[in-house]
Amino acid sequence: MTKIYEKAPAKINLLLDVLRKREDGYHEVEMVMTMVDLADRLEMEELPGDRIVLSSQAGFIPLDEKNLAFQAARLMKERYGVSRGVYIHLDKRIPVAAGLAGGSSDAAAALRGLNRLWKLGLPQSEIEALGAELGSDVPFCIRGGTAFARGRGEVLESIPSPPQCWVVLAKPPINVSTADVYGKLRANELTSHPKAGEMLSAIRRGSFQDVCKALGNVLETVTLERYPEVRQIKDCMIKLGADGVLMSGSGPTVFGILSKETKVARIYNGLRGFCKEVYVARMLT
Template identity: 40%
Template structure:
């Protein structure tokens, strides 16, 4: 039996703009994506003497069949590499919030691809793994590479950026369900009155200017999602009142994150929000995607 593990990091969107819609229904986006420190732990075993794939997940009730993106990642890897399963066992120790706008499913799928490449010694480059991951979802390539990236196209055209200046990040996921397809349908029917200044964000990152990065946070999906779930804007306001330099929603929501310059203020905000919401986290930016564990 062989075994390897990796930390599968969540992401946030420092900016998110929807720039068009393609004939196939996919949307063009322009966004600055950032890995953060909260993570699942994904462990893969091979050579278990079987010819199947088995997935288990702790701390939640996610499906463990082919409806799970991590399971499909293993299927895709075998198909693309012409390998036969020798008994693949995947276990996800789940810590990332689910359906939160933080790429929780995508990062687990990315981890499975990275680990199987290592265990089967297929020698695929990071770029080849990212190309494979795109077949699973637009966020998977970013989750393989991680760090700070400009994402264009449908999210798959990635350009590495200077590392974001370090900040304390408080995340709060309200107990509401958000459908990403529904948010995209809604955004198609509204005029986007304000858009992020992506070029200014790129300059702020190059300068390592946390105040400027914070001031430039913006997500065009937030007005749409917050119109359905007003608590999103309420959480942003609470974070700013408790010392956040700025706070916005990540992805299509519903998770809100705030950036703090110091841990003391971030911890106070976390404690206040934790008294009202079950899923509240304090973390920092992360400079890598998949990090292998001993």
């Protein structure tokens, strides 16, 4: 029986700006997103009968239609009239509800893998359009690499990768509602916004120092105010010497980027003193 394997890397936002709330209820955003090598892994194989079976070693995620990978399989079956069954095993490594697009990346990996398993021959543009029906981050997770995103996050322009560096990620033991954070954001009242042009220029020049200077996320104005645990992690990373520190997405995960491996252990150990979920990764290039 043929088995298909796909990696589902975590995503971080090097820049996240919210311009306004749109008439369709979404927010108009500008984001610079890239991937790190902290990743889930999906294994897929055909099953007899018209059914979707999802399993995982993680005991804390839904394995039914609440799971985005399950939704991706169902969408692909319905859209292209696939009557064959599929078994998907999800090896979960990305923390859940962390602002790292773990669920979106799982859905993206499922769409890519099922396109191969079922020999549908869909071009990437069509898979990305399918992904946009599942969530704003899914098209980027299908494409991978580094991208400048606009619209509600689905209008993507691929850009060069940032300079290679180490990434330390820390997630406090809280859940943050993305909808709640966006709902409390008053984009039109913000006195300053991160400058996407500066981040794009820094990446294109390959300047790690300028990438650090251009980091910015307007959602921090909401999440850091409401969750002191997130602010504590950010302050700790800065104090321990990370070159650049930012909250990813709506939180609660905070990441620090470092050009030198010698700093990694100090920051990791300093965070582990009060935060259980700390991860060390590399920027994917």
